[in-house]
Amino acid sequence: MSDLIDDVRATLSRHAQAAPLAGALPPDVRRRARRARGRSVFVAAAVVAVLVSAAVVVPARLLGDPTAPLLAPYPSGSAAYGSPSYVVADGAHAFVVTENETTVLKVNSSGEIVWRHHFDPLLPGGAQGRIKKVVMAGNLVAMLVHVPSQTSSSSSPGVSFSRHLPPYAQGIVTLDVESGSKRGVFGTSEPPTDAIFDGEFMWIVAGFDLLRGRVVAGPFGFERIQGLVNFAEVEYGGGGVWVLDGDMLWTFDSTAPVPMSNGRRIRAGLRELRLLSTLYARDDAGLLWRYHARDRRFVRAAIEAPVFAIAAYDLHLYLVERSADRTAFRLHRYRFFAPEDHSEVMTRWLPGTPVTIAAAGETMWVATSDPGDLLRFPIPPRPLE
Amino acid sequence: MIRTEVADYEDKARSRLAELYERHAPSAFRFAYLLTGDSTEAEDLVHDAVVRIAGRFADLRSDDAFPSYLRRAIVNLAASRRRRRHVERDWRTRQHVPVMPAYDPGPGDELWAAMSVLPERQRAAIVLRFYEDLSEAQTAEILGCRPGTVKSLVSRGLDQLRKQVSP
Numbered sequence: 239m240s241d242l243i244d245d246v247r248a249t250l251s252r253h254a255q256a257a258p259l260a261g262a263l264p265p266d267v268r269r270r271a272r273r274a275r276g277r278s279v280f281v282a283a284a285v286v287a288v289l290v291s292a293a294v295v296v297p298a299r300l301l302g303d304p305t306a307p308l309l310a311p312y313p314s315g316s317a318a319y320g321s322p323s324y325v326v327a328d329g330a331h332a333f334v335v336t337e338n339e340t341t342v343l344k345v346n347s348s349g350e351i352v353w354r355h356h357f358d359p360l361l362p363g364g365a366q367g368r369i370k371k372v373v374m375a376g377n378l379v380a381m382l383v384h385v386p387s388q389t390s391s392s393s394s395p396g397v398s399f400s401r402h403l404p405p406y407a408q409g410i411v412t413l414d415v416e417s418g419s420k421r422g423v424f425g426t427s428e429p430p431t432d433a434i435f436d437g438e439f440m441w442i443v444a445g446f447d448l449l450r451g452r453v454v455a456g457p458f459g460f461e462r463i464q465g466l467v468n469f470a471e472v473e474y475g476g477g478g479v480w481v482l483d484g485d486m487l488w489t490f491d492s493t494a495p496v497p498m499s500n501g502r503r504i505r506a507g508l509r510e511l512r513l514l515s516t517l518y519a520r521d522d523a524g525l526l527w528r529y530h531a532r533d534r535r536f537v538r539a540a541i542e543a544p545v546f547a548i549a550a551y552d553l554h555l556y557l558v559e560r561s562a563d564r565t566a567f568r569l570h571r572y573r574f575f576a577p578e579d580h581s582e583v584m585t586r587w588l589p590g591t592p593v594t595i596a597a598a599g600e601t602m603w604v605a606t607s608d609p610g611d612l613l614r615f616p617i618p619p620r621p622l623e
Numbered sequence: 624m625i626r627t628e629v630a631d632y633e634d635k636a637r638s639r640l641a642e643l644y645e646r647h648a649p650s651a652f653r654f655a656y657l658l659t660g661d662s663t664e665a666e667d668l669v670h671d672a673v674v675r676i677a678g679r680f681a682d683l684r685s686d687d688a689f690p691s692y693l694r695r696a697i698v699n700l701a702a703s704r705r706r707r708r709h710v711e712r713d714w715r716t717r718q719h720v721p722v723m724p725a726y727d728p729g730p731g732d733e734l735w736a737a738m739s740v741l742p743e744r745q746r747a748a749i750v751l752r753f754y755e756d757l758s759e760a761q762t763a764e765i766l767g768c769r770p771g772t773v774k775s776l777v778s779r780g781l782d783q784l785r786k787q788v789s790p
Binding site: 243254 | 653654656657663666667670671732734735738749750753754781784785
């Protein structure tokens with residue numbers, strides 16, 4: 239018996255010390271990755287077919303450069319991965335989050351999986367979580383998780399029960415980009431809708447609250463900075479934090495110990511806020527607006543494309559235009575030399591409905607909901623300046 | 624109103640919890656890994672356990688009680704996760720939803736493989752007794768049972784391991 243106990247002790251100790259670093263790739267993932275590479279030829283053929291069909295429905299004059307690189311598809315729609323729903327990037331790698339399986343993949347520019355983290359979709363409190371947005375927050379990937387219902391009810395003869403789910407049933411799960419290990423889980427009383435990292439604090443819009451907190455390993459708390467009147471967007475840049483709150487634009491000095499807000503009324507209907515050399519916003523009608531600092535108001539940017547989504551990366555603004563039948567979209571890339579002086583350096587039609595786009599190095603990633611692929615293609619080199 | 628897992632506590636209590644977490648998370652992770660054999664699940668368990676403890680931080684008698692409190696939460700959460708996984712797997716099977724393949728630990732030694740199929744309370748008792756080097760009374764406190772039950776769980780677990788690894 240004592241020999242067995244000694245063996246048990248030795249085995250437990252050995253495995254405890256050799257416990258794989260969180261986020262390390264387990265063997266089954268490597269096998270799947272190999273299978274995925276094998277499938278890529280088939281998937282490539284499928285995507286080419288979709289491209290051709292998209293080209294048929296899109297007027298030829300709208301097509302971009304015919305010599306443009308073809309899409310390099312990432313295998314998706316399989317039982318192993320589900321449909322990629324969101325993609326973010328840290329400059330070198332893309333982080334793909336599959337909503338259905340709450341799996342996060344770190345993918346290099348060749349499309350190879352670096353690590354995978356599968357976390358429980360049930361947040362503390364027992365509520366079924368659904369990822370609604372993914373953002374990069376410094377060296378963290380932050381997944382904003384909602385629960386579809388706040389209460390659960392049951393009944394027995396003559397009596398009915400209603401149970402309020404705990405307030406931490408929705409919130410944010412953060413993963414370290416290097417290791418894939420989980421850095422923190424915290425809950426918010428309202429569904430989180432946007433988040434940014436200013437280098438020191440994480441700023442979160444959760445319902446009608448603007449929250450701020452330090453991102454440290456383990457549990458961490460957030461303080462309420464300000465109440466909001468609309469579901470808002472938050473951006474960081476130029477030493478400040480910008481919050482688009484309906485027709486109000488708030489600025490916060492992120493370096494101040496107690497951030498003081500400075501609000502101004504802007505035009506209604508603006509939705510997405512992106513910071514490049516200045517602030518850009520998209521409105522409900524798909525028009526692009528640029529913030530005029532001197533007049534403290536938004537003015538129309540001289541870009542005609544109806545804009546479905548916008549992204550800012552490496553001094554370029556990426557605009558997504560959707561085709562009328564929503565089966566394809568066109569990606570424009572603008573280089574802004576000055577707020578009023580811009581040039582289009584890339585335009586390309588791609589199949590599917592984009593959900594999120596992200597640039598990593600010289601690679602652009604687009605997660606689409608239809609056909610549910612993650613698309614990858616090289617960004618054209620910068621023009622000579 | 625902000626509600627976080629530590630929201631209702633003073634800054635002092637929050638930093639105390641963070642400090643305890645920093646100190647005990649690595650060993651708690653190893654413990655959770657030995658219970659589950661899956662590093663990702665172990666991480667989830669530790670975080671969820673800390674979240675659970677944060678809600679009842681005032682009940683903590685002293686900092687010395689934190690490790691056993693944490694381990695008790697991990698054991699309970701591991702049990703509820705396993706039950707829920709069975710329910711989810713049944714539901715997925717009924718709905719013909721593809722099931723993610725179970726984590727494959729790969730080739731390893733026989734004893735480790737045998738431990739992975741032990742009933743969860745037997746495995747927890749063995750890990751607590753022979754890895755954590757806890758007494759029967761301490762193990763019983765974490766598992767929420769009597770010391771005699773711990774003795775029985777360990778004995779049955781060892782019997783099963785012997786049968787599994789014996790030629």
